[in-house]
Amino acid sequence: MEISVELDTTNRPDEWKIEQGMAGHKLPILDQTGSDTINLYPPPPPKIIKDEEAIRSVGKREKLFTRERVGWKGYVEWENYPEKKAKAHKILTAQTFPACPDFMFGPIPGTNPVLPGDDFKAWHTALGGELTTVPDDSWRTVLREKHADMLHLLQFPYNGEPPKRLVTSKVITPNPLHFVRNHGGIPIIDKDKWDLSLDGLVQHPKSYSLSDLMDESRFPRMEKTVTIQCSGTRRIEQIALYGGQGDEVPQAPWAEGAIGTARYVGISLKKLIKDCGGLIKPAKHLELYGAETYVKDLEVGNYVVSVPWSKVKANEVILAWEMNGEPLPKIHGYPLRVVVLGYIGARSVKWLYRIKAIAEPSHAPVQAREYLYFNQQVGKFNQRPTDGIQIQEMPVSSAIMSPWTKQAVMHMGKIKCKGWAYSGGGRWPERVELSADGGFTWYDVPPEKLSKKGRWTWRTWEYDLPCDVEGWIEVVCRCWDNSLNTQPLNVRAAWNWGLHVTSSAHRIKIYSINKSREITKKRLDKYEQLGIPLAPLTRYETVPGQTPEEYEQYWRDHEPRDVDD
Numbered sequence: 001m002e003i004s005v006e007l008d009t010t011n012r013p014d015e016w017k018i019e020q021g022m023a024g025h026k027l028p029i030l031d032q033t034g035s036d037t038i039n040l041y042p043p044p045p046p047k048i049i050k051d052e053e054a055i056r057s058v059g060k061r062e063k064l065f066t067r068e069r070v071g072w073k074g075y076v077e078w079e080n081y082p083e084k085k086a087k088a089h090k091i092l093t094a095q096t097f098p099a100c101p102d103f104m105f106g107p108i109p110g111t112n113p114v115l116p117g118d119d120f121k122a123w124h125t126a127l128g129g130e131l132t133t134v135p136d137d138s139w140r141t142v143l144r145e146k147h148a149d150m151l152h153l154l155q156f157p158y159n160g161e162p163p164k165r166l167v168t169s170k171v172i173t174p175n176p177l178h179f180v181r182n183h184g185g186i187p188i189i190d191k192d193k194w195d196l197s198l199d200g201l202v203q204h205p206k207s208y209s210l211s212d213l214m215d216e217s218r219f220p221r222m223e224k225t226v227t228i229q230c231s232g233t234r235r236i237e238q239i240a241l242y243g244g245q246g247d248e249v250p251q252a253p254w255a256e257g258a259i260g261t262a263r264y265v266g267i268s269l270k271k272l273i274k275d276c277g278g279l280i281k282p283a284k285h286l287e288l289y290g291a292e293t294y295v296k297d298l299e300v301g302n303y304v305v306s307v308p309w310s311k312v313k314a315n316e317v318i319l320a321w322e323m324n325g326e327p328l329p330k331i332h333g334y335p336l337r338v339v340v341l342g343y344i345g346a347r348s349v350k351w352l353y354r355i356k357a358i359a360e361p362s363h364a365p366v367q368a369r370e371y372l373y374f375n376q377q378v379g380k381f382n383q384r385p386t387d388g389i390q391i392q393e394m395p396v397s398s399a400i401m402s403p404w405t406k407q408a409v410m411h412m413g414k415i416k417c418k419g420w421a422y423s424g425g426g427r428w429p430e431r432v433e434l435s436a437d438g439g440f441t442w443y444d445v446p447p448e449k450l451s452k453k454g455r456w457t458w459r460t461w462e463y464d465l466p467c468d469v470e471g472w473i474e475v476v477c478r479c480w481d482n483s484l485n486t487q488p489l490n491v492r493a494a495w496n497w498g499l500h501v502t503s504s505a506h507r508i509k510i511y512s513i514n515k516s517r518e519i520t521k522k523r524l525d526k527y528e529q530l531g532i533p534l535a536p537l538t539r540y541e542t543v544p545g546q547t548p549e550e551y552e553q554y555w556r557d558h559e560p561r562d563v564d565d
C-alpha cells in the first residue's frame with residue numbers, strides 16, 4: 001500500500017495537547033441540552049470596528065476628559081459627573097478592542113512584564129484627554145520606584161510582586177520591593193495642591209490640606225507596622241486548578257508575593273470625623289475615593305470602596321503619608337493613602353482625595369461587584385454579585401518561599417524551609433507547622449524561628465524540616481492563629497470563581513535526596529569523583545546503581561526472584 005505524504009486525518013497538529021487539557025482555551029463548549037451534542041467553538045477574533053460618528057457626537061475628548069485640578073496629573077473626576085461617565089461609556093462601546101489572550105487555560109507568557117494589559121491601555125487611548133499618557137507615565141514611575149528584580153505580572157494597570165527569594169528576606173519589606181496592586185494609572189499629585197474632602201453624612205463637611213493633617217496640635221500621630229495582603233495572593237494555585245472569572249485585572253496571576261509589611265505614619269480617620277462634628281444618621285460606612293481612573297465592564301469611574309464605621313471607630317483605619325520613614329512612594333498612593341488594619345488590601349485606598357459618610361456599603365464596582373467570595377457552584381452563567389461575601393478580613397494563611405515547587409533538594413535529613421504566615425482582622429500567627437509527607441504528620445516551627453508577633457503583621461519563619469525519605473515528597477505549610485483558626489488542607493476546598501483568598505495550606509513538590517543515607521551518599525560521592533553533574537534530575541543514568549559483581553553477589557546471597565513450588 002502506498003503511504004501518502006499527507007496524513008489522512010482530521011486531527012489538528014495540536015490534537016494531543018488539546019485532548020490532554022493542555023490548551024483548554026481551544027476546546028469547544030459541549031452543548032448537550034438537545035438530542036445531538038453541539039460543539040460551541042470560540043468565534044474567530046471579532047472585527048475591530050469603530051463608530052467614528054458616535055464617538056464624534058460625544059464631543060471633544062481633550063475637553064471632556066481633562067485634568068480635574070491643577071497639580072493633579074492623571075486625575076479625571078468621574079463620580080461627580082454622571083453625564084461624563086455616560087459619555088465615556090458611549091466611546092468605549094462605540095468600538096471594539098483586540099481580545100486579550102486567555103492565559104488561564106492557555107500558557108502564561110515567559111516574559112517580564114508577564115502580561116501587557118493591552119485592553120486597559122487601549123481604553124485609555126480611546127478615552128484620550130488627560131488619560132492619553134497615563135499608561136506610559138505609570139510605567140515610568142514603576143521603573144523609577146520599584147526594585148529591578150520585581151516580577152511585573154501586569155504592565156498596565158501595574159501589578160507586581162517581588163520574587164520569592166526577596167519576599168521574606170526582611171521582616172519589614174523595603175519600599176521598592178513592596179508588591180503593587182493597581183486598577184488604573186498612577187496619578188502624579190503635587191502635595192501642595194492636594195487636599196482631602198470629608199463630606200456626606202457628617203455634621204460639618206470640610207476639606208484638609210496635608211499640613212492640616214500633619215498638625216499634631218489638631219490630630220495625634222499614629223504609627224503602626226502593618227501587613228497589607230491582597231486577597232488575590234497565591235491566586236496562581238487556583239488558576240492551576242481551574243480557570244475562573246476572565247477579567248484580566250482581577251486575574252493578575254499572583255504567586256505568594258502579593259503581601260508586604262511596612263511602618264506607616266499618619267492619623268486615625270476617626271479623629272478627622274470627630275473634627276467634622278461626627279457622623280449624622282443614618283451614616284454607617286465611609287466611602288473612600290482614589291484619584292485614578294478605573295474601567296469595569298466598559299464603565300468608567302474612580303477607585304471607590306468603603307469601610308464600616310465600626311472599623312473606623314476602633315481606630316483601625318489610618319490615613320498615612322509615610323511608609324518606612326519616607327514619604328509614600330507615588331506608586332503606593334502619594335501624597336495620602338488609607339491603611340485599613342487587618343483588612344484586604346483593596347480597602348486601603350491610594351491617592352485618597354475624598355471621604356464620604358454613607359448609610360450602606362458603597363455600591364461602587366470595586367466594593368459591590370469585585371472582591372467577592374463565591375460558593376464553588378457559582379460561576380460565569382449563574383453569578384450574581386449578591387451571592388458573594390464581600391471580602392474584608394483575610395483568613396489565616398501561610399506560604400513557603402524556599403524551596404520552590406518541583407525543586408530537587410539534597411540534604412542531610414533536614415530540608416531548610418522559609419516562608420511567611422499571616423492572619424487578618426487583628427489575629428496573628430501563633431503556630432506555623434510543616435509537613436514533609438503531604439500533611440499527615442506535622443512539625444511546629446520553634447517560636448525562636450518565627451519573627452515577632454504583632455496584631456497587624458505577618459510573621460516570617462525558617463525551619464529545618466526533618467525528612468528521611470527519598471524521592472518526590474509534598475512539603476506542606478499551615479498556620480494556626482491566636483484564635484486557633486487554621487487553613488483548609490487543599491486548594492479545591494477554597495476554590496472560587498473570583499479566584500480570591502487562596503488560603504489553603506501551601507503545598508510544594510520536592511524531590512528529596514537524603515545524603516545521610518549510606519547508599520545515596522556512596523552514589524553521590526561517585527558522581528563527584530567522576531565529575532558528573534547532578535542536574536538535571538531527569539537525565540539518563542550514567543553511574544550504574546550496582547556493578548555487575550555487586551549484582552551477582554546479591555543473588556548469591558539471597559533467594560531467587562521466583563519460587564519453584
Ligand SMILES: Nc1nc2c(c(=O)[nH]1)N[C@H]1C(S)=C(S)[C@@H](COP(=O)(O)O)O[C@H]1N2
Nearest residue numbers: 179180181182183230290345346348349350
Ligand atoms: N486608589 C487605589 N487604591 C488601591 C488600589 C487601586 O487600584 N487604586 N488597589 C487596592 C488593592 S486591591 C490592594 S491589594 C492594595 C495594594 O497596595 P499597594 O499597591 O500599596 O501594595 O491597594 C489598594 N488600594
Ligand SMILES: [Mo]
Nearest residue numbers: 230231345346
Ligand atoms: Mo488587592
